[in-house]
Each structure stands twice: as structure tokens, then as C-alpha cells.
Amino acid sequence: MRTSSTTGGATDAPRLIDLFPATAVVDGGELHLGGMRATTLAEAFGTPLVVYCRETILARAHAYARVDPDALVVYGTKAFPNIALMRLLAAEGLGADVSTRGELEFALRAGVPGDRLVFHGNNKSDEELRAAAAAGAFVVLDALDEAARARAAGVQTVLVRVTPGIEAETHRAIRTAHAESKFGLVAGDAVAAVREALAAGLDVAGLHVHIGSQLTRAAESLLAVERLVDVAMRCREELGWSPRVFDLGGGLAVRHSLADTVPDAEEFARELLLRLRRHWHEPAQAIFEPGRSLVGQAGFTLYRIGVVKRTAGVAYAAIDGGMSDNPRPQLYGSRYEALLANRADEPSSGAYRIAGKHCESGDVLIDSVELPEPRRGDLLAVPATGAYTLAMASNYNGVPRPAAVLVADGEAELIRRRESLDDLLSAEPSNQG
Numbered sequence: 293m294r295t296s297s298t299t300g301g302a303t304d305a306p307r308l309i310d311l312f313p314a315t316a317v318v319d320g321g322e323l324h325l326g327g328m329r330a331t332t333l334a335e336a337f338g339t340p341l342v343v344y345c346r347e348t349i350l351a352r353a354h355a356y357a358r359v360d361p362d363a364l365v366v367y368g369t370k371a372f373p374n375i376a377l378m379r380l381l382a383a384e385g386l387g388a389d390v391s392t393r394g395e396l397e398f399a400l401r402a403g404v405p406g407d408r409l410v411f412h413g414n415n416k417s418d419e420e421l422r423a424a425a426a427a428g429a430f431v432v433l434d435a436l437d438e439a440a441r442a443r444a445a446g447v448q449t450v451l452v453r454v455t456p457g458i459e460a461e462t463h464r465a466i467r468t469a470h471a472e473s474k475f476g477l478v479a480g481d482a483v484a485a486v487r488e489a490l491a492a493g494l495d496v497a498g499l500h501v502h503i504g505s506q507l508t509r510a511a512e513s514l515l516a517v518e519r520l521v522d523v524a525m526r527c528r529e530e531l532g533w534s535p536r537v538f539d540l541g542g543g544l545a546v547r548h549s550l551a552d553t554v555p556d557a558e559e560f561a562r563e564l565l566l567r568l569r570r571h572w573h574e575p576a577q578a579i580f581e582p583g584r585s586l587v588g589q590a591g592f593t594l595y596r597i598g599v600v601k602r603t604a605g606v607a608y609a610a611i612d613g614g615m616s617d618n619p620r621p622q623l624y625g626s627r628y629e630a631l632l633a634n635r636a637d638e639p640s641s642g643a644y645r646i647a648g649k650h651c652e653s654g655d656v657l658i659d660s661v662e663l664p665e666p667r668r669g670d671l672l673a674v675p676a677t678g679a680y681t682l683a684m685a686s687n688y689n690g691v692p693r694p695a696a697v698l699v700a701d702g703e704a705e706l707i708r709r710r711e712s713l714d715d716l717l718s719a720e721p722s723n724q725g
């Protein structure tokens with residue numbers, strides 16, 4: 293399979309710019325995106341700032357759409373719930389995979405139609421089931437008692453989530469299909485859930501599998517497709533029921549660092565589909581649920597450098613954000629790269645540790661990155677932060693969450709404003725203003 297990594301010899305050296313969105317270029321020593329200078333964006337919107345490239349998001353959406361015009365592609369909203377981005381995707385025919393009442397609200401306000409909504413969750417509340425029913429979403433059953441609860445909530449159409457007992461090759465916190473997973477139902481229980489859902493009078497459209505996230509190869513996902521088909525065959529034999537939908541989940545990785553190799557999204561999805569067609573010969577629609585692979589590489593974060601200092605053996609550059617806007621290094625040991633957006637063509641003067649501004653020593657965004665000698669006021673650009681950064685951001689240490697902009701053709705649209713101090717205090721009844 294072709295990969296998007298460039299790991300060849302000296303003439304084909306990995307280039308940092310390849311980790312950025314498609315329209316990123318260095319011109320006159322400065323990083324530009326979508327025809328805009330990074331320095332202009334930072335001045336206009338402040339820092340930290342998450343900058344999204346419209347063209348990259350659309351290119352990824354089109355890549356998935358090309359795999360099969362009859363497939364439904366639903367955006368994994370958890371990667372970055374945002375109305376503007378979801379409207380953009382909805383206009384291209386994509387739907388949304390949501391896992392809470394809150395994520396459903398983003399999808400509804402973005403105008404995603406009910407027949408393009410998939411509602412997940414390992415512990416859905418009755419309120420969530422009612423909201424999913426009112427929206428007309430596919431509800432993915434994740435427990436044996438959920439068919440009856442879904443029926444009582446007015447749900448019409450369901451999928452059943454299968455846990456195929458596969459260890460995805462990724463961080464253990466984001467594997468979801470191993471035998472001990474809290475998600476889904478092992479094969480025998482999945483068949484029982486289909487039986488109960490049919491008995492409850494639900495329209496059981498099909499089966500679902502999602503084995504994990506930040507997947508850097510297809511092997512385990514292909515095995516999961518085969519296991520899903522095994523469950524479908526058991527259902528056909530034991531219940532006389534056949535799925536008309538196979539939801540193959542999401543999970544494809546993006547490159548955060550030059551060392552990462554990642555399958556091409558279109559080829560990854562096509563391989564899964566081919567595997568499905570090879571093993572299941574009745575007509576069936578495929579659903580894909582990409583999150584990170586749609587928006588991850590499309591976004592990067594701009595920080596302003598403040599303190600630069602040397603300790604015994606380590607040169608630190610401190611940024612005006614950190615674990616509150618990107619907790620992934622702490623949660624998953626994720627490795628990022630960076631460049632100085634305002635001096636992007638200067639040679640490296642050594643390795644620097646990028647520290648956040650939070651009150652703990654573990655608040656390190658990048659353990660070691662080669663940079664030109666950083667100075668107070670420089671702009672640090674960290675690529676591939678479009679997924680699961682703002683989505684998991686917090687107000688730790690009373691830090692307001694950053695803004696996000698969508699850039700295209702020399703224009704930037706604010707798609708999420710920076711939080712204010714009033715936002716921080718707004719949930720406190722004793723706040724006197």
C-alpha cells in the first residue's frame with residue numbers, strides 16, 4: 293500500500309512542511325497557509341490559535357467519497373465538534389457520527405440530516421436515546437438491554453456494535469475492539485442483540501465495528517471486517533436476518549511526526565470495502581466514520597514563544613499554551629514536530645524542549661525539536677493538531693481555550709472564538725461580575 297511518508301534517501305528527505313495542510317508553504321522565510329501569512333493570522337486572532345485549511349478538509353472528504361459513491365461517510369464529531377466545519381462537510385454529502393447529546397446538537401445545528409447521523413455510546417442515557425430518535429439517527433446498540441430502551445425512546449433504526457476481539461496496533465487507551473473492551477458486544481451477544489432488537493420491532497439495519505484510533509496500518513481493520521462478516525453469517529443462519537448496512541468505523545491515523553508512516557485514506561477505505569465485498573456477497577451499504585483523517589492534518593496550532601532558558605542540559609522555549617489546549621502528549625505520549633513560523637527558513641541551532649505555561653513539570657508539548665535559536669515573540673507552528681486537541685481542551689490553571697479559524701483563498705473565517713475571562717467564570721453562581 294502507498295503511504296504518505298517520505299522516508300527515502302538524501303534526495304527524498306522527510307520535509308516538515310509535509311506534515312502541514314496542503315496549502316502550507318514557506319515564502320520569504322514565513323509560513324503561509326491558504327494564501328495567508330501565519331504572522332498575520334496570529335496578529336489578527338491572537339495565540340494560541342488553531343488554523344484549519346479548507347482545501348485540505350475538502351480533499352480528504354472527497355478522497356473518502358471517491359471510494360464508493362453509495363457509501364455513507366460520517367464525520368467522527370469527537371475529533372473537533374464545530375458547526376462551521378460540519379456544515380462544510382455536510383455540503384459535501386457527509387453525515388456525522390455523534391456519541392453524546394452534546395455532539396448531536398453540533399450536528400443538528402450544522403444541518404446534518406437525520407438519515408446521515410449515527411449515534412454511538414457505551415452508556416447512552418434515556419434522554420440521549422430520545423434525542424437520537426427525534427433526530428431520526430441510526431442508533432448503534434452497545435449493550436443487551438439497549439434494544440428495549442431504544443424502542444421505548446422511539447428509536448426506529450439501529451445497528452449492532454460488534455467487539456471482534458482484536459488488539460489494534462495503537463496506544464492502549466484508544467483501542468476499542470479487544471476482548472476486554474467496554475465497547476460493543478462479543479459475537480454471541482451481538483447475535484442475541486440483533487434477535488432482541490428484531491423482537492422489539494426495531495428496524496435492524498446492520499452491524500458496526502470500530503477497532504481503535506490513530507491506526508497506522510490496515511491489517512487489523514481488515515481482520516475486523518472478516519469478523520464482522522462472520523457475525524453477519526451467524527445472524528443469517530440463526531435468525532434469517534441479513535444486514536443491509538456494514539459500518540466499518542473510523543480510526544485511520546495522521547502523521548504527527550516525520551517518523552510516522554500512515555496509509556493513504558482513500559486506499560485504506562478501499563481495501564476495507566474490497567475485503568467486505570470479497571466475503572459478503574449480498575448487496576449492502578458501507579458506512580465509514582473518519583474523524584482524525586478528515587481534520588487532523590488540516591489543522592495546526594500557532595503559539596507565541598515567551599521565556600527561553602537553559603537548565604542543566606536542556607534548552608527550554610515556553611509557549612503561551614500547553615496541556616490545556618493539547619493534552620495528547622500527556623495522555624498518549626504523542627510526539628509532535630514544530631517550526632518557527634516567522635523564521636521558517638533559518639537553519640537549526642540545536643534541540644529545544646517546548647514547555648507549556650501550566651503549573652506542572654509534565655506540561656511539555658515537545659520533548660525535543662530542532663529549531664533556530666528561539667526568541668521571545670517568535671511564533672511556533674505545530675502541525676497535525678486538527679483532531680482531538682481543542683476537542684479535549686480544558687481550562688486547567690484558569691486558561692481560556694484558544695480560538696480556531698478556517699483559512700482559504702487568502703481569507704480567514706473565525707470558526708470558534710477565544711474564550712474570555714467571563715466565559716471562565718460564567719458557571720459560578722457567586723461570580724459578581
Ligand code: LLP
Binds near residue numbers: 506544679
Ligand atoms: N467511530 C467511533 C465509534 C469512534 O469511537 C471513533 C473515535 C471514531 C469513529 C473516529 O475515530 P478516528 O477516525 O478519529 O480515529 N482522543 C483520542 C482519540 C479517541 C477516539 C475516540 N473514538 C486521541 O487523541 O488520539
